[in-house]
Amino acid sequence: MRRTEIKSLLQSRDYGNEVLVQGWVRTKRGSKNVSFIALNDGSTINNVQIVVDVDDNSAAILEKVNTGAALSVVGELVESAGSGQKVEVHAKNIEVLGIANPDEYPLQPKKHSLEFLREKAHLRYRTSTFGAIARIRHNMNFAIHKFFHDRGFFNIHSPIITGSDAEGAGEMFQVTTLNLKDIPKTYDGQVDFRQDFFGKAANLTVSGQLEAELAALALSKVYTFGPTFRAENSNTVRHLAEFWMIEPEFAFGDITDDMNLAEDMLKYVIGYALEYCMEDLSFLSNRQAEEEKSKKTDERSMELIEKLRFVLDKPFERLTYTEAIDILMNSKPNKKKKFQFVIEGWGADLQSEHERYLVEKHFQKPVILTDYPSNIKAFYMKQNDDGKTVRAMDILFPQIGEIVGGSQREENYEKLYNRIKEMGIPEELMWWYLETRKFGTVPHAGFGLGFERLMLFITGMSNIRDVIPFPRTPMNLEF
């Protein structure tokens, strides 16, 4: 007999049919004559109710039916006599596939703290919250591929191991097969990487952008969506040492096309979540509302689904860095010196508190900032004619801050070469990148979107460690 997934079982109205359901027990409750088991198989957030008539035979089995146990149930699909559900399964035979000793099984039919569940990462998939997040994560993953595919972008697998340490996006993890107890040295005492696996120093990638640019300068429209590694000692709710990044890159376009693409993409995936993940979103919305009951009224955030619709409906606010500085200079918190870092003038790097003021207080919607001072941005960004700004664009979201960072790229060989020299980047590592500007260079642009930061926004979760199954952060590699 073939297993019916609970998702389709709950939609079925074929009363009287014999069905096979398999899943894990969420709760068991009941009285002398009848027992009710809430069974979940992960296909949906909803459980199916198994009804068991208690007799000598079933009583022995029911003793082994505790929260967390795995069951295989054959029974009749019936219209529910109770009020909480439309259908239920009247059990004829229950087999306990795997017991879960209640004295040892840590998950209970109650609310656990997210901190506790992080320490039980191997079991937290079995909770409603993490099941919902996992299903949404899959759907967002799929929606991103669909968005780009439908628009003619090709997915590029950029390398995970890189020989370049000039990607310029942060500290890198080293990759080596050298014996760390006996590291070969050169005559002048340096590590002799010629004896290493690749014959040179190797690292995990911090960005697939440079390779994506190479592809875009042949295929016109590409994107990468892969793991990314940063060895920064960051201990925050929005940083991971291993995360997933989406990096589209396209030729024959400029910074405005870049902004349009990013805004379209964010709205597309948010719309996709609203269309296909409503049950999971509703659960997370209730969860968030419950969590925020303890907060003061003015500190509570907007209801999750309302927030998603709100972002979908409004155009993002677009302004230049220079305009943003003007707004911040004239803002109340700046004048009253309420900011920890008071803005003194043009050229200041914007801190989290400034970005949040713009997004959450001043505009109250997502903001795209462009044309930053060149000295606070990466070497590859296109230099403006004013000689002091570059065509960068950052998209700032409420609570999360920077969710997208992108730019039009410098396509002029001389300008790019000079910038590399100025910033002290070893040009021998960048020869292949520079050559693309020598041979058939064209205007092009792209951006990076942190997948987990998108997940934070869509799920309303507040800690990035809860939107990736097995988070890698400093001093944390248990699972």
Add this chain to the structure above:
RNA sequence: UCCUCCUUAGCUCAGUUGGUUAGAGCACCUGACUGUUAAUCAGGGUGUCCUAGGUUCAAGUCCUAGAGGAGGAGCCA
């Protein structure tokens, strides 16, 4: 890396100016209940108060150090 806070039962947490026997809800065990919805009702406490020192007649409570966790900042996606 810097700053702040937290660590008490399996889980979530309370524990007053230091005071005698360590508290609640849930989970678990026993029983009741003719269909429950995190079922309900009655009974049962299952504890290295994070660890190691110290102050004190007396430490869950105060001090020092360490471990673990969380939040904020920086770096950024």
